Structure formats: C-alpha cells, structure tokens
C-alpha cells in the first residue's frame with residue numbers, strides 16, 4: 308500500500324503539530340535544500356530519523372533528454388514503487404519555464420491519436436508524485452545556472468487524465484499554491500472532458516481557481532466519437548450546458564475556459580469542421596481555441612495537418628470572431644511534445 312509522505316513522516320516521528328508540517332513543506336520547496344539533514348528548522352533528532360526513513364523525493368531521475376534547441380527537456384522519472392513516467396520542461400514566451408506534468412502512469416482514455424493511450428492505465432499518481440515534479444524541475448534548473456531559473460506555469464498535459472485522478476490533482480495544486488509563487492491562473496488543467504467530474508468541481512468549494520482546457524478535437528459528435536472513444540452520447544450538447552454553468556459559478560475575466568484542438572491531417576482539419584467548430588463555440592461559454600498541430604506518434608497512421616490546412620482552419624475561425632491561438636511545437640525531436648509521452652526510450 309502506498310504511503311503518502313505525510314503518513315510516512317507521522318509513522319516515523321509520531322504525531323506532530325501542524326506548524327511542523329508547514330516547516331517541512333517549506334523546506335521541501337526550498338530549492339537550496341536537498342536533504343532532511345539540512346532542514347535546520349526541525350529538531351536534530353527529527354532530522355536524523357527522517358533522513359534515515361523518509362525519501363526526500365518521491366520521484367527520481369532515470370533518463371534526461373534535451374532538445375536540439377535546448378528549449379525543451381524531457382525527464383523519465385521513476386516512482387518509489389519502480390514505475391516510470393515522463394515530465395517535461397519547456398521554455399515559454401516570457402523567457403521562463405512551463406512544466407508539463409503527468410497525473411497518471413499511462414492513461415485509460417485511449418484517444419486514438421495519442422501515444423500515452425497505447426500504454427493503458429498503470430495507476431493514478433499520488434499527490435506527492437505530482438507536486439514533486441515541480442520540485443524535481445526546480446532542482447534541475449538550479450544545477451544549470453546558465454538557464455533561466457523560474458518556473459512560471461504548470462500544465463497538466465503530460466501523461467494521464469487529471470480529472471480521473473481528481474483528489475490527488477487537487478491536493479498537488481493546493482500544495483503548489485501554498486508553497487510556490489505560482490498563482491492559480493498559471494496552472495492549467497487539461498481534460499478529455501469527463502462530464503461527471505466537471506460537474507463535481509462546480510460544486511466543490513475546495514476546487515482551486517485554476518484554468519481549465521477541454522480537449523475537444525471536434526465539434527462534430529460523430530467525428531469526436533471516432534477519435535476520442537470516451538465521448539458520451541450528447542457530449543457536445545452537455546459540454547455547452549456545462550460551460551455556461553461553469554461561467555456562472557466560477558468564471559471571471561481571468562478564469563476562462565479554453566478548447567484544445569489537435570489538428571490531424573484529413574481527419575479533423577477540414578474547412579467544414581472549422582465552420583462547425585465556430586458555430587459550436589458560439590453556443591458555449593468558451594472564449595478561446597488553442598490548435599495543436601498533430602505530433603506524430605510511432606505506430607500510428609495519423610499525420611500532422613499541412614501548414615496551409617492549419618492556416619485555413621485558423622482563418623475560418625477568425626472570420627467567425629473566434630479567438631484562436633496555435634501551440635508552438637516544441638521538443639518533438641525528443642518525443643516530448645503533446646501526446647508523444649509513451650516511454651518509448653526507457
């Protein structure tokens with residue numbers, strides 16, 4: 308049975324007051340410290356017991372990949388029970404870093420075009436394993452003083468479906484909000500669209516005010532069922548209703564929804580589908596579409612939409628007044644781009 312770090316600590320040093328946990332968390336997120344021995348806020352005997360018994364990190368590096376541009380790093384990490392997964396560090400427009408974290412080892416969603424889906428679900432990750440991905444990258448950056456040092460954004464776009472691991476994802480987010488300088492609008496949860504969980508977060512007083520992206524990939528119910536097999540009947544209608552509920556319950560200027568749309572050549576990139584998307588958006592409370600040029604996956608026949616098709620698709624959306632952005636492809640030379648995380652090289 309997995310023990311959380313907090314449970315393990317209590318097991319080793321007995322019940323401790325809240326302020327001690329606070330000191331412990333502060334120390335864990337202090338990048339100048341790298342072992343329990345160095346946590347001078349704790350009594351010496353406590354430090355010694357923790358050093359002997361409780362791992363400082365819940366994830367350890369197996370292999371690091373660096374893109375040719377040196378703007379993307381992919382780490383194959385191992386959990387304490389020996390499961391490998393991947394986490395990505397990407398340079399962003401502000402000259403800082405965005406980390407792309409995993410929330411599950413593998414994924415059960417089986418989106419037809421995605422590499423992670425082919426692994427199936429091994430298990431969901433614990434909140435320590437999720438939040439420690441930030442600590443891992445922060446320590447990595449410290450070891451590379453020539454690089455910018457600040458992680459300014461986190462996106463849940465690594466392995467797994469975050470809303471299928473709701474409680475652990477929520478806990479990891481709260482840890483970051485409390486112990487790092489990340490604000491809620493700098494954290495993006497990307498979901499395939501699990502409506503039951505999306506409904507749940509609307510009435511969860513503890514749900515953090517982070518951004519949410521929904522992986523739409525088609526505004527045509529039949530087409531979406533084809534490429535995203537977890538699509539439930541009437542998904543698009545129900546999603547539109549949900550988006551308005553979201554907007555009225557949680558929405559504000561900084562707290563808006565985004566649709567992700569991976570453009571796959573001759574699958575979902577036609578002008579008709581662009582128009583269908585534009586008319587669909589009007590019925591929702593979603594304000595933005597982020598198109599992702601498809602990143603090829605070994606063993607799958609899908610290919611990236613050609614530049615001219617991507618441009619036409621975006622132009623059609625613009626004509627309808629849709630706010631459209633395009634995700635810059637990064638790290639595809641090390642299989643670190645969206646949907647390429649499948650442990651192919653470990």
Ligand code: SAH
Pocket residue numbers: 418420421422463464465467468469497498499500520521522523567568569599600601602603604645646647
């Ligand atoms: N389970 C979450 C996170 C998945 S990864 C979700 O579904 O949103 C983040 C985004 O990359 C999703 O929109 C996903 O559909 C997309 N994606 C998956 N495989 C891809 C690929 N090969 N190329 C481009 N985008 C891909």
